[in-house]
Amino acid sequence: MIRIEGIKKSFGKSEVLKDINLQLKRGQCIGLIGPNACGKTTLIKSILSMVLPNDGTIYFDQKSIAGDETYKNKIGYMPQIGRYPENMSIIQVIDMIKSIRQFDGQTDEELWDAFGLEQAKHKKMRTLSGGTTQKVSATLAFLFSPDVLILDEPTAGLDPLASEILREKIIMERQKGKLILITSHLLNELDDLLTDVIYMQDGKIVFFKTTDELMAMSGHGRISKAIGYYIKSAAV
């Protein structure tokens, strides 16, 4: 579904992505994991062509995404820090995106209801707390039932109740056979969500394995422990 070939990106002198090659398929729920500043967000933003790579090509459904934007109709993106026009209310932001996307189908407002955004819908974006802003971002990402979901640190800033709601929503969407890409550095949150794990470090992919493989190799039953084990053994 998404094929990444030889992506390189540097900001000034620092090389953020060094020759990334990946193939992501429908039905996978992938955890993109790695230490801070390892290039996770840059990789995600490259897929959305918000960051333009210096070299390499990204294909979406076999078509290069360079100079194309229609493919974004199939992506729901939840940024790490959602930045919205300050003077708009929540409902105005949602309505504006709806009218811009010109979506014909039924919008998915499950998260909207579950997060209780209806009561807060006339609040201005500037007055919202970080957590509420995240709820708006999550609602927007799932709103158009996209085939691909890209979630950058989805649970950061959410209270336990909201993050549980989001978790269940992710599991539901996974069962519909969508491609889901999640970044997080909180490993144990992802445990029963993921089918695959990508581990990045210093702008390179260290490994890309299914969770079953990882657990079999390490003998641990939990993904977080298995990854920890793998990193340690690789370092030795």
Added chain:
Amino acid sequence: MNKITNFIITDIIKNKIIIIYTVILALFSWSVLSLEDNMAKAMLSLLNIILLAVPLMAVIFSTIYMYNSSEFIELLVSQPIKRKTIWLSHFAGLSISLSIAFILGIGLPIVVYSPDAAGFSILLMGLFITPIFIAIAMLCSILARDKARGIGIAIMVWLFLSLIYDGIVLYLMFQFADYPIEKPMVIMSALNPIDLARIMVLLKVDVSALMGYTGAIFKQIFGSQIGWIISMGLLLIWIVIPMWISLLKFKNKDL
């Protein structure tokens, strides 16, 4: 594109600054036109204010608006919308709303008091100067990531085009007064949109005779139909080139 432009226009109109701008322009033009008996003199006062205030307002307001809009732009880029559409919609939204303010503030009184060639040329020049300085503002906002720096550059450009440039022209005029400098003078004036706009209006207000020999040269060159067309073309270039450079920059910008 229309949806984003509409959104930007409503956003700008909700912003009270643009209403204050309209009211100030209106107050000024109504008072100048109703107090002055000599229409030509009134037009000149109006022209001077327009050539100072309109570019300044356009350049500062637009630069700040573009910086404040960065979140909105980021949100739009993650949606299935062409970057070109996003950028041009911002230009259209700013141009339309500032032009409406100009038409309401200056256009209305002109139509009432002086609906002649001079009046309409002032109106037309205002409607050129506004988008020219919006295009310059958008270029400044994309050249500098830092807001204070971007606004600084924008004000410098305005200062240069509206004051310093004239100073340089005058200096050269006195230095080379013994030589036939009419042609270079014409070219130099034509390259600055504010000077060009001033000349275009002066030629329609019957005072070009006061400008002496240089005025006669101006009249000969800019007064003709071809001169008029060339001037319009030059003003258009002042919109197109900054816009085009900023669009190229925006298309390659990492957000």
